[in-house]
Amino acid sequence: MTASDTDTSDNDSAGPSAGEGPPSRLHTFFRDPRWALAMVRATVLEAAHPQIGAALIENSTFVAHPWRRLRNTFQSTQRMVGSDAQAREREAARLNRMHARLRGTDTKNRPYDATDPAARAWVVATLFESSVTMFRLSGQPLEQDFVEELYAEFKAMLAAMGDDPGHLPETLPEFWQYFDRMVATELENTEAMRVILYRLFEHLPAPPLLSGLPTLWAAARATAAPVVGAIAVASLPEPFRRRAGLPEIPGAQTLMQGAYLSIGLVRFLPESWIDPENIINLLSLTPGSDNPQARTVAALQSRIERAAALIRLLLPLPEPREPAARATTVSPAAAAYRRETEDFFRQVLDQTGNGTLDWPDLAAMARELSSRLDLDEPEETRLYQAFADWWQELQAALDTDGDGSVSAEEYAAGAPAMAGPALIRVAEVLFDVTDKDGNGHIDPDEYRTLFRTAFHRDTDTADGNGVVYTRGAFVKEFMTFMAGRQRTTPFDPLLAEA
Template identity: 65%
Template sequence: MFGPGTRFHRLFDDPCWAVAMIRATVLEAAHPQIGAALVDSSTFLTHPWRRMANTLRSLQRVTGADEAARDREVARLNRMHARMSGTDAANRPYDAMDPAARAWVVATMFESAVTMFRWSGRPLDQAAMEELYAQFLAFQALLGDSSGQLPASLRDFWPYYDRVVEEELENTEALRTILYHLFDHLPAPPLLEGVPTLWAAGRALAGPAIGVVTVASLPETFRRRAGLTEVPGAQALSQAAYLALGSARLLPEGWVTADNLLDLISLSPDSDDPRARALAAVGDGMKRFGALLRLVTPLPDEPGRPGAGRPSGRSARAGAGRRGAEEFFDTVLDQTGNGYLDWPDLAAMARELSGRLDLDEPEETRLYDAYAAWWRELQSTLDTDGDGRVSRQEYAEAVPFLAGPALIRVAEVLFDVTDADGNQSIDADEYRALFRTGFHRELLDSNGTYTRAAFIKDFLAFMAGRQRSTAYDPLLAQA
């Protein structure tokens, strides 16, 4: 059912899959339980490129040919989702492990794949559709979900899909955020961080178009019920977008792959990866073009956007000295982008670090527990109004209290789980696993090693002292 060559696996290298996944994500976000989990716990708004890269890596592991890697990733995903539960704004409970909600995620992926093939001029015949549906059912079973949540046959799937669309989906906050806010303020990927004007100009054109295409592709019954207005001509624009992306399959084999996309969105031009030299050359050319564009059409900062007018990305990391308290709050601490520091923000940090290091139990739980203890310490120290979260103002007024014993414990546990061989120093492979780049010379001692004391000192300087760090910024501040 899985592995290279299967119809299921080829989906992820299809250029149209990017648009289809946006559509599937919107349909997922319209489900009340999934939408609530996205709003409370997801970093898709503040760290979209990191989230996309992590999702692609996870899908590659789950659908790859390595059975052991597949089982490990499934176990990791289930542990991650088991930690996401709570109540939404209407005081309704949600649980990321809810079987019906998890089944809906698989259903939206399958239906969006079928729509993708149809709109890109490659409609699946009945046999191909049956084959693809069987593979998605196998994918659901691989995740450990019991059978019965999705119909066993394709014939019964369509009534199930129509019923959920008509009876359960809502115009949720998560849906509105994805359609109307995510692309408006989408930060530049690492390759384009040095050309903010060029990125802003392209985003101003592409963002609304993506929203129009996505809305037009949603089921008509849901659009009417949710009050989503379809722009005249949007159906034709949507099909044209799918056809244009689908034409990329005519390029030489291997040019358009999920791996190449992953490199483009996650490989920083200042990385030591050999491919980064090519990206750096492209980036330099874009910078020159962006400088010319700024002379011709200067664009002002966007009002109302967190961090507007402040340096960000690579330019921020290259800046000397310390961040301001508000910038540090927005770019590092407020991982979910809701304007407050609370447990989902620290859980997102633990989730990102666990994923980078590919942690298994019990190391993953040790890291989460350390962050949970830090959150309890922050809450008792900084939450002066007792609302269960820390505002930007509360944080700014009590900055000296950030580096308490619990944060030191986070640093110690992070070192322990990074030091895989337990020799009390981090070698080149362990360093690359965490930072996804080679050693930065300024971090090493005279013996060329990164010691426990140096690691903890640097981590605390970054997390508590708001000190810029070429190594540590990409861990938690990158988009």
């Protein structure tokens, strides 16, 4: 969910009617740059809910792949607030299928279920309340009528997901009582909340297009992360900050209000400069993409890297000291293999970033691929089932200590066993769902849908319409990639990059 301007002259309707366009207030809020801060605040409040926090920490890729998660969330929100009623219905159905797969128990052995109506109502509540708070902290409080209309539209969005809007209070005064009660009694200092506040921004990986500038990114992150964290904490309701034991940083309230005021001024810049779709697409581009923006930034990266190399020549750094010799020596080939397997494990297999390979990691792969291809039933279920079968195969082959997960050490010792029959089935199902027209090969348009770029390889077959990707070539390349034997493939930006 995102927001935009408060100009109420665009549309005075109180909410969407059946079959009409998007919720008027939500649509006008969608592109306000202040919503970036409000979204962080809402996400923290969501993560503090025990059920939502458990679902996030066990299933989400927001730690290991935050930029990909941002793009997917933005695209989902676009569909939910867009004018296409059919697109809204399809997206609501997709989200419901995704939520139905997210259930389990937390570290306190309490069950969680992403389809729980009360938990989903809390998600909508945090988005609405953070929208209103966004304007209040910016020195631009909303009129009561506007707030009531906005509340009606958020309730309508809950109804669009198939939930009874009655899970939120009927009137606005009752909502504020409900919100205060939730903050005072239901929210907890969850692990997911702590990760968002204290780990996510401090360890935020560079977006794909800036991955070649690690020093520059590390310096920018070290400067910005503490500021963003302090602003997020300061914006939370004071009773919850006190109950959760969150630190009171001197000057944080002033910093937070100044941030909201300053970012609010950004909305007066030319729209093309601050359009969130343009910004997110730019952050998500990979250096090898055929997109003109990617080529421009890649050229800039190359110049910066050459300048950095020149500086290192003129001002050489001290030679690093050799580490103390170990009792046992490892051959260069073995050390290189170890590094490669650890990188592949961390970047590709461990999608949730918890340090082990579990079913949620493979489910996250299926979820990403289903989203890329915009799959409906039954294709989506076929893909999930193929990944579930592969997980059973991996457990049997690699989980040597029987703890229900695969460690990096277990993977390194048994990596060749990954390329079994179940993985072949994953590749075959992925080919089938990508081959939309069922003609037995992946053409350039279908290739771009999956990889978000044009062909960057010589395929082994061509027909009268140009280059195509045959089933055999696709399955072979997917297998070599997922077994960790070939990293220079299109699958890197699909599953490995942040």
